[in-house]
Amino acid sequence: MLNLEWLRTFxxxxxxxxxxxxxxxxxxxxxxxxxxxxxxxxxxxxxxxxRDTRNMLPTDKGTMLxxxxxxxxxxxxxxxxMFQRRSKIEKPTISVGMYFETFQHTLxxxxxxxxxxxxxxxxxxxxxxxxxxxxxxxxxxxxHKNQQNNLEFTPFSQERLILVCGSNTxxxxxxxxxxxxxxxxxMDWLGKQTWYTTADMDPLKKFxxxxxxxxxxxxxxxxxxxxxxxxxxxxxxxxxxVIPDFLCRKDLCEETIRIAWExxxxxxxxxxxxxxxxxxxxxxxxxxxxxxIKNWVSGKPNYA
Numbered sequence: 001m002l003n004l005e006w007l008r009t010f011x012x013x014x015x016x017x018x019x020x021x022x023x024x025x026x027x028x029x030x031x032x033x034x035x036x037x038x039x040x041x042x043x044x045x046x047x048x049x050x051r052d053t054r055n056m057l058p059t060d061k062g063t064m065l066x067x068x069x070x071x072x073x074x075x076x077x078x079x080x081x082m083f084q085r086r087s088k089i090e091k092p093t094i095s096v097g098m099y100f101e102t103f104q105h106t107l108x109x110x111x112x113x114x115x116x117x118x119x120x121x122x123x124x125x126x127x128x129x130x131x132x133x134x135x136x137x138x139x140x141x142x143x144h145k146n147q148q149n150n151l152e153f154t155p156f157s158q159e160r161l162i163l164v165c166g167s168n169t170x171x172x173x174x175x176x177x178x179x180x181x182x183x184x185x186x187m188d189w190l191g192k193q194t195w196y197t198t199a200d201m202d203p204l205k206k207f208x209x210x211x212x213x214x215x216x217x218x219x220x221x222x223x224x225x226x227x228x229x230x231x232x233x234x235x236x237x238x239x240x241x242v243i244p245d246f247l248c249r250k251d252l253c254e255e256t257i258r259i260a261w262e263x264x265x266x267x268x269x270x271x272x273x274x275x276x277x278x279x280x281x282x283x284x285x286x287x288x289x290x291x292x293i294k295n296w297v298s299g300k301p302n303y304a
Contacts, residue, residue, distance in 0.1 A: 097128030
């Protein structure tokens with residue numbers, strides 16, 4: 001049978017360039033390195049290195065074998081580092097995924113006080129759900145649930161998606177149409193205006209479908225990376241965007257933007273904590289969830 005230690009030794013020889021250097025990396029004797037290499041060459045039936053007095057030069061077969069096994073060996077070494085028993089207790093590391101603005105709103109100011117290490121990932125909901133499923137993330141905040149058996153999603157709050165415009169946007173015609181509640185003409189008029197969105201057009205699509213029972217029939221004029229970028233463009237300017245309410249609170253109070261139009265039934269979506277079942281750092285995840293809930297509620301707009 002193929003001994004995986006032969007492949008590990010082969011990889012180190014290939015990268016170190018000599019038997020003696022490989023022996024130092026592996027903390028074994030040089031004859032032991034030679035034995036592993038000879039055994040692997042006997043198993044494969046090919047000479048893997050051309051030897052001279054100092055260097056080990058890989059043959060074509062050796063180069064081919066290296067590139068074939070390097071990724072797999074790397075993954076095994078990562079697994080070894082992750083699961084080996086530690087001689088001392090280390091801080092756990094928690095990876096979280098959410099929208100960039102959600103991180104700023106709920107967590108950014110508290111990172112330095114966390115009793116564990118934190119890695120923050122930013123992306124749209126489908127991306128972070130996939131990363132949770134793949135094991136890259138430990139906890140996510142998302143409006144989307146996934147039906148995978150190894151994942152669980154717990155509702156913790158709601159956010160309202162609102163249609164806003166820059167304070168200098170002409171909306172007289174929109175206000176006239178809103179008075180007579182002519183949704184068809186409101187939709188046509190809005191479709192001809194200047195629109196901002198992020199690459200994840202889900203909020204805009206949800207708003208349009210909820211309000212008009214259709215998908216947007218226009219192409220947004222400006223696609224920006226973050227909602228905060230859109231708000232900076234709209235401040236005291238012109239244009240429309242659909243943005244989560246908690247991000248607009250300050251600008252609405254300062255009247256640099258305004259709510260352009262509201263349907264009879266506001267569009268609200270449930271937000272979920274997503275994590276893997278039987279998560280290893282359950283205590284740390286619970287502590288993080290409680291902090292996020294506290295900061296979310298304290299900054300959430302209060303609608304009468």
